[in-house]
Amino acid sequence: MAVYTDINEIDLKAFLQQYDAGELLSYKGIAEGVENSNFLLHTSKAPLILTLYEKRVEKNDLPFFLGLMHHLADRGLSCPLPLPRKDGALLGELSGRPAALISFLEGMWLRKPEAKHCREVGKALAAMHVAGEGFELKRPNALSLEGWKTLWAKSKDRADEVETGLETEIGDELAFLAKHWPTDLPAGVIHADLFPDNVFFLGDELSGLIDFYFACNDFLVYDLSIGLNAWCFEKDGAYNITKGMAMIEGYQSVRPLSTAEIEALPILSRGSALRFFLTRLYDWLTTPAGALVVKKDPLEYLKKLRFHQKVASSAEYGLKP
Numbered sequence: 001m002a003v004y005t006d007i008n009e010i011d012l013k014a015f016l017q018q019y020d021a022g023e024l025l026s027y028k029g030i031a032e033g034v035e036n037s038n039f040l041l042h043t044s045k046a047p048l049i050l051t052l053y054e055k056r057v058e059k060n061d062l063p064f065f066l067g068l069m070h071h072l073a074d075r076g077l078s079c080p081l082p083l084p085r086k087d088g089a090l091l092g093e094l095s096g097r098p099a100a101l102i103s104f105l106e107g108m109w110l111r112k113p114e115a116k117h118c119r120e121v122g123k124a125l126a127a128m129h130v131a132g133e134g135f136e137l138k139r140p141n142a143l144s145l146e147g148w149k150t151l152w153a154k155s156k157d158r159a160d161e162v163e164t165g166l167e168t169e170i171g172d173e174l175a176f177l178a179k180h181w182p183t184d185l186p187a188g189v190i191h192a193d194l195f196p197d198n199v200f201f202l203g204d205e206l207s208g209l210i211d212f213y214f215a216c217n218d219f220l221v222y223d224l225s226i227g228l229n230a231w232c233f234e235k236d237g238a239y240n241i242t243k244g245m246a247m248i249e250g251y252q253s254v255r256p257l258s259t260a261e262i263e264a265l266p267i268l269s270r271g272s273a274l275r276f277f278l279t280r281l282y283d284w285l286t287t288p289a290g291a292l293v294v295k296k297d298p299l300e301y302l303k304k305l306r307f308h309q310k311v312a313s314s315a316e317y318g319l320k321p
């Protein structure tokens, strides 16, 4: 459960007074997500999501995230919208945290996605990339090469507690990625965390994307590599090429990849596997024992990283170079 900051009814009612959102009927903490504190509110007008922004979210980045949701929705992408307060601001404060009220998106995330869902996710990801064009704010990816080094510096001394030999293995991987990371690929606004829990479906139909709090400017195809990591591996650690092919085909049906993007997929997939390994490792080692959050297993991403290290060409993901 991700509730790091608790709220009380009196403060919440005062917070709601700043919006034209109706009277509070009920609220409860949401037992999902790991980054922010989320609450489901019912008011006399509508169900709403209240988000209190926590640890990894920089307050200065919130205009980027909240503005992006409006930009994407204006261009036809289905995603939640931050509600404006009566004074027009999209952001307020509650329990000492920056806070926003977000519209409720219907649907639920899939616990067992199939290839047909991966195809829809590929299409939606490409549609997001296209819709993101023209968004005037910029946010460099804080979790790319430099950010990985910073995270690693904070975790490496204890990494071997998680698996013996990690300190050397991950140090070598970081050096490899720093040397081979691409520098010139089509770039734009990426979601950067499009995991199954951030994509809602109604039946087999994709109803929308949520959780834009890692969104940033980076290589577009890097986002696809995150999608392959998050959706196309089975519980036993095996890559499912049928799902991978479906996601890539779905993506290309909206935004075809260039040869350079296709060739970069193995290295980018290594990088994105390492990125999720590192945040999970850091959280594994630092989340306080009593926190109301389900910690995610870093070793799942170590296995994925080792898979990508052996990939010789993008054909192994279901793509012809």
Ligand SMILES: Nc1ncnc2c1ncn2[C@@H]1O[C@H](COP(=O)(O)OP(=O)(O)O)[C@@H](O)[C@H]1O
Pocket: 002, 030, 032, 033, 034, 035, 036, 037, 038, 049, 080, 102, 103, 104, 105, 106, 197, 198, 210, 211, 213
């Ligand atoms: N706009 C929304 N509409 C409906 N449910 C939402 C919405 N935003 C968040 N949720 C619920 O809250 C959970 C956690 O949200 P998420 O944004 O993934 O959290 P975090 O910021 O911690 O990653 C989601 O899995 C979903 O159940």
Ligand SMILES: N[C@@H](CCOP(=O)(O)O)C(=O)O
Pocket: 032, 033, 034, 035, 036, 193, 195, 197, 198, 211, 276, 279, 280, 296
């Ligand atoms: N997707 C990340 C964790 C952060 O995403 P959330 O949507 O679960 O808060 C991971 O799996 O490591």
